[in-house]
Amino acid sequence: MKNSFDEKILEEANDWVNANQKVVLATVIQTWGSSPRQVGSRMIVNEKGDFSGSVSGGCVESAVVRECIGLIKDNKPCKKLEFKVSNESAWEVGLACGGEIAVYLEQVN
Amino acid sequence: MKLQTLKSIIEKKKNKSEFAIITNLSNGESEIFEKDKSLSKEMQIYSNQINEFFKLKKNGVIENSEIFVETYVLPxxxxxxxxxxxxxxxxxxxxxxxxxxxxxxxxxxxxxxxxxxxxxxxxxxxxxxxxxxxxxxxxxxxxxxxxxxxxxxxxxxxxxxxxxxxxxxxxxxxxxxxxxxxxxxxxxxxxxxxxxxxxxxxxxxxxxxxxxxxxxxxxxxxxxxx
Structure with missing residues (x-):
């Protein structure tokens, strides 16, 4: 098995830390059913809510950003989030694609 | 993840070495796994499963555990x-x-x-x-x-x-x-x-x-x- 895509997201996380920003790594650790990004996909979020990378196809990123900011505010080291299939009501966070994912948040410290 | 771990991951990618990151999801502690290096005491009981993930170049949570393995593949x-x-x-x-x-x-x-x-x-x-x-x-x-x-x-x-x-x-x-x-x-x-x-x-x-x-x-x- 080969992988033709290299996410340079940890390199970017390091740049953010060097610029004195607080950084949370959000990593897809489990998926069930059809999910847009595979296990190991990652995004980073800083205390202002700037983010880079992705953990889904745009379905849950806003919730992940909120949770990451919360983690920094509460000064907690880590947290696990699970996202399930959304019902169809507009703007609700969930995976329209019908999958489920678990995302792990951890602060760089 | 400790900043020090993050920095050594980046260094290892630069040096084109194969490795995996092992994270204990219950406390956020992580360490770097390499083929001929021994794991920390608390990870040693998962040694077989970690080696298996590493061999198959697979990412995932080890069954019935709180251990996440992320394998880095060479370019x-x-x-x-x-x-x-x-x-x-x-x-x-x-x-x-x-x-x-x-x-x-x-x-x-x-x-x-x-x-x-x-x-x-x-x-x-x-x-x-x-x-x-x-x-x-x-x-x-x-x-x-x-x-x-x-x-x-x-x-x-x-x-x-x-x-x-x-x-x-x-x-x-x-x-x-x-x-x-x-x-x-x-x-x-x-x-x-x-x-x-x-x-x-x-x-x-x-x-x-x-x-x-x-x-x-x-x-x-x-x-x-x-």
Whole structure:
């Protein structure tokens, strides 16, 4: 098995830390059913809510950003989030694609 | 994750070493796993499972545990023969992918620093150049000169070493002649048919970036077939 895509997201996380920003790594650790990004996909979020990378196809990123900011505010080291299939009501966070994912948040410290 | 761990991951990626990150999800502690290095005490009970993930280049949570394993895969070596216009775009496209390109071109005026800033260009004939590069069945070859003097020795090397992807630029006619020469050189029909020629998937475009895109698309698709 080969992988033709290299996410340079940890390199970017390091740049953010060097610029004195607080950084949370959000990593897809489990998926069930059809999910847009595979296990190991990652995004980073800083205390202002700037983010880079992705953990889904745009379905849950806003919730992940909120949770990451919360983690920094509460000064907690880590947290696990699970996202399930959304019902169809507009703007609700969930995976329209019908999958489920678990995302792990951890602060760089 | 500790900043120190983050920094050593980046360092290991730079040094092209194979490793995995092991994270204890219950407390956020993580460590780096390498083939011949022992794990910390608390991770040792998962040693078999971690090795299994590492061998299969798999990411995931170990069953009935709170341990997440993330394996880092080495970049794929891609040898481009011919420092031509298309090669400049191949270099651009591969920047966001996990391909590590080396360019071989004995013609100094093509392989200039100005045309390929920050690129490793081997300004030698392929037979000489391949002495400097370690290649195997995980290597890819893109032959772009359509000059038999330069392309043929590289194609022969790639066939002998069983590269997983071999592509050669040139029209159908050029490719027919090329196949004939390889046949005369003693290569089997099966070997010759494994060469993608004319190179690339059919996109319709004829400009250098469009051809480069069609080549990269074919390379990615062949990478996942294996």
């Amino acid at each position: 794929i070596k891609v040898i481009v023969v011919g420092a031509v216009h298309i090669a400049q775009y191949l270099v651009d496209f591969s920047k966001s992918l996990n391909f590590e390109i080396s360019i071989i071109d004995p013609r100094g005026y093509f392989a200039s620093e100005q045309r390929f800033p920050d690129m490793k260009i081997i300004n030698k004939w392929p037979d000489e150049a391949f002495k400097e590069i370690e290649t195997n069945e995980n290597t890819a070859l893109i032959a772009l000169t359509h000059d038999p003097k330069i392309d043929d020795p590289a194609l022969q090397h790639a066939l002998k070493k069983k590269f997983y992807y071999i592509g050669a630029l040139g029209s159908k006619k050029t490719h027919e002649n090329r196949c004939q020469r390889l046949k005369e050189a003693g290569f089997s029909g099966e070997q010759i048919n494994s060469i993608h020629g004319p190179i690339g998937i059919k996109l319709g475009g004829r400009s250098a970036p469009e051809i480069a895109l069609s080549i990269i698309a074919q390379l990615v698709s062949e990478t996942y077939k294996k």
